[in-house]
Amino acid sequence: MPNSLIQQFRDRVPVLHQRLMLGCALGLSVLLAWPQPKPTQSSLGFMPLMLGMGLQHGPQQLQQFPVAELTAWLQSQLHIAPAEDPFIKVYNIRAGDSLSRIFARYGLNYQTVQQVMAADESLLALDVLRPGNRLTLQLDENGQLQSMELYVHAGKKVLYKREAADEFSYQELLDEGVWQNTILVGEVFGSFYASAQRAGLNDADIYNINQLFKERINFARDLQAGAQFQVLRSENFVGEESTGLSRIEGIRILNRRQTLTAFMHDDGQYYDANGDSLERAFSRLPLASQVRVSSHFNPRRLHPITQRVSPHNGTDFPLPIGTPIIAPADGVVTRIENHPFAGKYIEIQHFGNYKTRYLHLSRFLVQRGQRVTRGQRIALSGNTGRSTGPHLHYELHVNNRPVNPMTAHIPLARPVPAESKAAFAARVKQLTAQMEQQTLLAKQQSAEQELAD
CATH class of the missing domain: 3.10.450.350 (Nuclear Transport Factor 2; Chain: A,)
Structure with missing residues (x-):
């Protein structure tokens, strides 16, 4: 008979409720077993004893009782996850993910995607999301994005913060370790x-x-x-x-x-x-001849279109559309992308700690993963993306940080x-x-x- 009653109880009561009831029973058992002053009277019965404990020793016992530890233990036993902050969303990047798909998952429109991508134009950190990266989104009560942190690795994070209704800024958080x-x-x-x-x-x-x-x-x-x-x-x-x-x-x-x-x-x-x-010698320019500079490397530059402070991590050369772009040194093509603001661009990883980027191109002449040699044609200049006119935006990175390509120390094959x-x-x-x-x-x-x- 007891077994049948227990079986009916299990069939009718949801599993979560069963666990909660078990947790309450365990908590009550701990309370009853907790050390306390001995009563002066003989046994008063179960209910009077409980009331007496609550009235006489409740405050003293609660001060000593490890509430936080017991709560954590009960949560682990009942598999109860801590309450999530409804305004913070954490997403671990998976293969094939894109920023627009991730934003759509949390009800953020494409206009917000464009605003964040505009802030990322000079960094291009969001253009290639990889497994192991992580996004942490901070929303307001209306579900609008207020800030976003991109975790690249333990030594590099990027914080995107809303500055106005239609604009975000970015800040690199670097730890050299x-x-x-x-x-x-x-x-x-x-x-x-x-x-x-x-x-x-x-x-x-x-x-x-x-x-x-x-x-x-x-x-x-x-x-x-x-x-x-x-x-x-x-x-x-x-x-x-x-x-x-x-x-x-x-x-x-x-x-x-x-x-x-x-x-x-x-x-x-x-x-x-x-x-x-x-x-092997590293050419100063990715061009066959000397060309004037229309916009210099400037981390505090005023953007010509938005008129807001926006880092200019490279050097701009005004060129007719279709001008050949050449590799300044041997390397491997690591990125070939079409960005809404940077336009068609290429990234090449060279020997040692050197990397170059070429933005606003009209045509690619190489493929991702291809090895290139110094002087080889890699692309044709253009006017793609957000651009004020046909030109090449050229970047040089040393140890994963942009430097002035016109003045930076480059390998010259000297002892x-x-x-x-x-x-x-x-x-x-x-x-x-x-x-x-x-x-x-x-x-x-x-x-x-x-x-x-």
Whole structure:
């Protein structure tokens, strides 16, 4: 009989209600079991005892009772999520997402999309949303967007804030974090690409190594089986969280009688162990001839159309539509996009920490993922997007930050400057010793593993 009553109770009462009732019973049990002064009278019965506790010891017990801890415990047991703020929406980016689709999900119209994209024109952070990115939207009581934070990685966030009914501004929130060094070593068996992957190098690392030595060795033909490689890779962390950024600070390839070396100096360029440059010269302009500048690099520029302060992260060259644009250095095309304000644009990742962008184009002459060489035609100039007339907007980024392309230090294929040559030689000696020590340790561990097997 009791079993049938219990079964009827389970069938008729919703599961959530059952859990709530269980939680109340557990809470009452804890209250009854909580230490308290002994009563002076004999047992008064269950209900009088409860009333007596409430009247005589209630205030004292409530002061001692761990309400917050018990509430958290009950929530975890009953799977009750904390109440969400109705004005804050958090969205984790998935493959294939676009800003317009995400905004539509929260009832935000396309006009709001356009306003945020206009603020992002000089940054282009929203143009390529990737899994791992996160958007946090702050809405008002009318469901209108007031601010939005884009989480790129632990060291980079971008805050978009409404400044007027039809305008947003942006602010980059950057944390440089710290760089932690790791030495990776290995031997070549099969292809260099597969061998490097086994050692822990990623595709970007392997590409950079190929670019550094491509004029000195053919990795597919000249690298012998058993050749050793030693790589000092530095990874960026903010606190305990990786930003996903890494760079090669030193590499040695021992290929029988040939030793290839590359070390990054303080100026961001790579030199061999003797201090000779490994970089190929970087052209100052992405054009075949000198052209006047119509708008200079200016982080505090007044926008010619909106008349509001808007960073100008590049240099503008007035050009007839169809003027050939050339790559200033070797690299890989990482973006080909059509932006409502930047127009048709291209981004190229060059060796080391250099990246270039070309905006307001009329035609693409390359594809995403394509490798390009210095002097190669990549596009034709145009007047697409938000533009006051036919021109090229050209940007140079160093370490993922825009710099003035007309005055910035660029690789010129020169040796280590004389004033820093001694410091460079000392660093090379130190890193070489560390690499050799790591290689010896790896060999010892491999020999011990073979004996154990």
